[in-house]
Amino acid sequence: METLVKIFYGLSCSAIFFIGLGIRLIIGMRQFNRRGLGGLQHFNNYFAGLIILFMEWVLKWAATVLIIWSAWGWWFR
Numbered sequence: 001m002e003t004l005v006k007i008f009y010g011l012s013c014s015a016i017f018f019i020g021l022g023i024r025l026i027i028g029m030r031q032f033n034r035r036g037l038g039g040l041q042h043f044n045n046y047f048a049g050l051i052i053l054f055m056e057w058v059l060k061w062a063a064t065v066l067i068i069w070s071a072w073g074w075w076f077r
Contacts (some may be wrong), residue, residue: 004064008066008069013070013071013074013077014070016066016067016069016073017066017070017071018064019066020062020063020064020065020066020070021065021067023059023060023062023063023066024060024063024064024067027056027059027060027063028042030056031056051066061068
Protein backbone atom coordinates (compact mmCIF):
# COMPACT_ATOMS: atom_id res chain seq x y z
CA MET A 1 0.00 0.00 0.00
CA GLU A 2 2.85 2.31 0.80
CA THR A 3 4.34 1.93 -2.67
CA LEU A 4 1.01 2.83 -4.33
CA VAL A 5 0.91 6.06 -2.36
CA LYS A 6 4.48 6.86 -3.41
CA ILE A 7 3.61 6.20 -7.06
CA PHE A 8 0.57 8.48 -6.90
CA TYR A 9 2.57 11.22 -5.17
CA GLY A 10 4.92 11.17 -8.16
CA LEU A 11 2.12 11.63 -10.69
CA SER A 12 0.61 14.95 -11.61
CA CYS A 13 -2.91 15.84 -10.51
CA SER A 14 -4.24 15.67 -14.04
CA ALA A 15 -2.83 12.14 -14.53
CA ILE A 16 -4.48 10.97 -11.29
CA PHE A 17 -7.75 12.58 -12.37
CA PHE A 18 -7.73 10.81 -15.73
CA ILE A 19 -6.81 7.48 -14.15
CA GLY A 20 -9.82 7.76 -11.83
CA LEU A 21 -12.05 8.87 -14.69
CA GLY A 22 -10.83 5.98 -16.85
CA ILE A 23 -11.57 3.43 -14.13
CA ARG A 24 -15.10 4.77 -13.73
CA LEU A 25 -15.59 4.74 -17.52
CA ILE A 26 -14.43 1.13 -17.88
CA ILE A 27 -16.66 -0.06 -15.04
CA GLY A 28 -19.63 1.83 -16.44
CA MET A 29 -19.13 0.30 -19.88
CA ARG A 30 -18.91 -3.19 -18.39
CA GLN A 31 -22.13 -2.64 -16.44
CA PHE A 32 -23.90 -1.28 -19.51
CA ASN A 33 -22.80 -4.16 -21.74
CA ARG A 34 -23.94 -6.72 -19.16
CA ARG A 35 -27.57 -5.60 -19.32
CA GLY A 36 -30.20 -7.65 -21.14
CA LEU A 37 -33.44 -6.68 -22.86
CA GLY A 38 -35.26 -6.01 -19.59
CA GLY A 39 -32.46 -3.77 -18.27
CA LEU A 40 -31.28 -6.25 -15.63
CA GLN A 41 -27.69 -7.38 -15.28
CA HIS A 42 -27.00 -11.00 -16.19
CA PHE A 43 -24.43 -13.21 -14.44
CA ASN A 44 -23.51 -16.88 -14.85
CA ASN A 45 -24.36 -17.63 -11.22
CA TYR A 46 -25.16 -15.87 -7.96
CA PHE A 47 -21.67 -15.98 -6.42
CA ALA A 48 -20.00 -14.69 -9.57
CA GLY A 49 -22.47 -11.81 -9.53
CA LEU A 50 -21.69 -11.04 -5.88
CA ILE A 51 -17.94 -11.06 -6.43
CA ILE A 52 -18.10 -8.97 -9.62
CA LEU A 53 -20.45 -6.39 -8.11
CA PHE A 54 -18.31 -6.11 -4.96
CA MET A 55 -15.10 -5.64 -6.95
CA GLU A 56 -16.76 -3.02 -9.15
CA TRP A 57 -18.06 -1.23 -6.05
CA VAL A 58 -14.55 -1.15 -4.52
CA LEU A 59 -12.99 0.08 -7.76
CA LYS A 60 -15.63 2.79 -8.17
CA TRP A 61 -14.89 4.09 -4.67
CA ALA A 62 -11.14 3.97 -5.33
CA ALA A 63 -11.65 5.92 -8.56
CA THR A 64 -13.79 8.48 -6.73
CA VAL A 65 -11.04 8.90 -4.12
CA LEU A 66 -8.48 9.44 -6.90
CA ILE A 67 -10.68 12.08 -8.55
CA ILE A 68 -11.23 13.91 -5.26
CA TRP A 69 -7.52 13.63 -4.39
CA SER A 70 -6.55 15.18 -7.73
CA ALA A 71 -9.09 18.00 -7.32
CA TRP A 72 -7.69 18.66 -3.84
CA GLY A 73 -4.20 18.81 -5.32
CA TRP A 74 -5.27 21.25 -8.03
CA TRP A 75 -6.81 23.65 -5.53
CA PHE A 76 -4.30 23.49 -2.69
CA ARG A 77 -0.91 23.07 -4.34
